[in-house]
Amino acid sequence: MAALCRGKHRWKRTNCLHVLTRNLTGNYDYDLVVIGGGSGGLACSKEAAQLGQKVAVLDYVEPSVKGTKWGLGGTCVNVGCIPKKLMHQAALLGTAVKDAQKYGWQISGPICHDWATMAEAIQNHVRSLNWGHRVQLQDKKVKYLNIKGSLVDEHTVKGQTKAGKETILTAKNIVIATGGRPNYPTQIPGAMEHGLTSDDIFWLKKSPGKTLVVGASYVALECAGFLTGVGLDTTVMVRSIALRGFDQQMAGLVTDYMDAYGTKFAWKCVPKSVDKLSSGALQVTWTDTHTGNEHKDTYDSVLWAVGRAPETKALGLDKLGVQLKRETGKIILGSDESTSVPNIYAFGDIGEGRPELTPTAIKAGKLLARRLAGHSTELMNYDNVPTTVFTPLEYGCVGLSEEEAEKRHGKDGIEVYHAFYKPLEFTVAERDASQCYLKVVCERAGEQKILGLHFTGPNAGEVTQGFAMGFQCGATYSHLLQTVGIHPTCAEELTKVSITKRSG
Numbered sequence: 283m284a285a286l287c288r289g290k291h292r293w294k295r296t297n298c299l300h301v302l303t304r305n306l307t308g309n310y311d312y313d314l315v316v317i318g319g320g321s322g323g324l325a326c327s328k329e330a331a332q333l334g335q336k337v338a339v340l341d342y343v344e345p346s347v348k349g350t351k352w353g354l355g356g357t358c359v360n361v362g363c364i365p366k367k368l369m370h371q372a373a374l375l376g377t378a379v380k381d382a383q384k385y386g387w388q389i390s391g392p393i394c395h396d397w398a399t400m401a402e403a404i405q406n407h408v409r410s411l412n413w414g415h416r417v418q419l420q421d422k423k424v425k426y427l428n429i430k431g432s433l434v435d436e437h438t439v440k441g442q443t444k445a446g447k448e449t450i451l452t453a454k455n456i457v458i459a460t461g462g463r464p465n466y467p468t469q470i471p472g473a474m475e476h477g478l479t480s481d482d483i484f485w486l487k488k489s490p491g492k493t494l495v496v497g498a499s500y501v502a503l504e505c506a507g508f509l510t511g512v513g514l515d516t517t518v519m520v521r522s523i524a525l526r527g528f529d530q531q532m533a534g535l536v537t538d539y540m541d542a543y544g545t546k547f548a549w550k551c552v553p554k555s556v557d558k559l560s561s562g563a564l565q566v567t568w569t570d571t572h573t574g575n576e577h578k579d580t581y582d583s584v585l586w587a588v589g590r591a592p593e594t595k596a597l598g599l600d601k602l603g604v605q606l607k608r609e610t611g612k613i614i615l616g617s618d619e620s621t622s623v624p625n626i627y628a629f630g631d632i633g634e635g636r637p638e639l640t641p642t643a644i645k646a647g648k649l650l651a652r653r654l655a656g657h658s659t660e661l662m663n664y665d666n667v668p669t670t671v672f673t674p675l676e677y678g679c680v681g682l683s684e685e686e687a688e689k690r691h692g693k694d695g696i697e698v699y700h701a702f703y704k705p706l707e708f709t710v711a712e713r714d715a716s717q718c719y720l721k722v723v724c725e726r727a728g729e730q731k732i733l734g735l736h737f738t739g740p741n742a743g744e745v746t747q748g749f750a751m752g753f754q755c756g757a758t759y760s761h762l763l764q765t766v767g768i769h770p771t772c773a774e775e776l777t778k779v780s781i782t783k784r785s786g
Contacts, residue, residue: 320356322643323459353412373511472556491582502587678746
């Protein structure tokens with residue numbers, strides 16, 4: 283047996299012998315190998331290590347088409363939630379400066395925004411987070427490997443460095459948490475050559491200038507919102523509807539506010555080509571699907587926000603028989619995050635039917651680590667996950683959309699309480715509050731259990747987070763009315779809502 287152990291490293295390059303060694307000794311290099319150093323992968327690996335597991339986490343960032351790359355931490359830290367919220371804050375501050383004059387602040391000279399200053403500050407903050415993640419892994423005794431991982435079998439991972447050097451790691455369990463990357467519409471000439479995605483926009487040193495944002499997801503609307511907010515000429519091109527999957531009445535309020543805010547919309551339009559002119563400007567040709575007419579305009583930047591694809595192609599999943607959803611390329615998972623192959627697990631954005639949200643990935647990763655370490659049997663609950671769209675007028679929601687509630691319970695099976703309201707902050711500033719709105723979707727019968735809660739207005743994320751806990755406790759409409767509001771806040775309006783849509 284000792285001879286086998288001594289010979290183990292000599293045999294690592296030969297898979298069949300390596301598997302034989304493992305079967306004879308029952309030893310693995312690690313208890314857990316996590317492929318993917320995003321929010322979920324890091325949470326899973328650190329939790330497992332805290333529970334006494336020997337853990338390695340592999341993370342490797344393929345540069346974007348434009349060559350943008352970043353450090354440890356995944357999408358959220360580098361090209362998602364964190365820089366997005368900070369740029370959203372930059373835009374809100376611009377509005378606040380304008381409001382400030384109504385409140386008596388003497389601001390002399392024109393107000394203008396410097397992209398380079400904002401970008402440098404945000405990028406420096408993100409780099410500090412990258413460093414912090416590395417330090418945390420080291421402190422918690424997690425082995426961090428900056429290599430690209432792929433699967434050899436259900437206990438073996440092959441890692442490859444940028445230079446092409448290969449490393450073999452074995453583990454009792456393997457977890458895939460590689461997330462996704464933005465799509466390019468490759469069928470559109472010039473899209474990849476001349477366009478950007480959310481993988482690039484946050485790392486630009488110079489202002490993107492006049493920008494066309496193609497898409498109507500929350501990524502598209504959030505980016506268009508902060509670009510408009512920092513003073514850039516911004517147009518959103520929408521093929522069909524905005525915020526698909528969200529409550530459509532609320533989506534309409536979000537885009538109405540953005541329109542009044544200064545963002546332009548090209549509805550029912552599809553881009554045909556992007557050409558770079560001798561001046562350096564990008565000429566975009568598109569078709570209005572409603573009229574059939576063709577149009578052209580020039581932009582400094584074109585930002586594609588037309589969906590995301592899971593990072594599954596380079597993992598070697600097909601060889602092992604890991605089952606994927608053909609339409610999406612995502613991994614089909616059980617309720618315990620198991621794949622179709624024993625000892626291989628996955629969670630986060632890469633999982634079919636899972637919310638593409640950082641907090642769900644973090645929680646799912648921690649719970650998985652506890653189960654694999656034998657410390658818990660608790661499963662992730664994916665019901666009633668709250669979220670917020672950080673558009674100029676924020677939209678927070680938890681639970682079902684009105685459309686989904688009606689589909690599940692029937693039109694006569696639900697009661698919708700709703701109200702428009704005016705934030706106190708908007709009054710002195712004389713800001714339009716016509717899109718500040720809330721609605722509570724309830725079961726009509728019995729105790730009127732709350733099925734969905736929706737809110738557009740300032741600090742929607744903070745408001746929604748608090749009410750989300752009520753969903754875990756089975757909150758009803760009467761619970762809402764029994765709650766004492768905090769005056770004078772926007773959130774207070776939810777405790778006073780009494781008018782039903784049914785009443786007309």
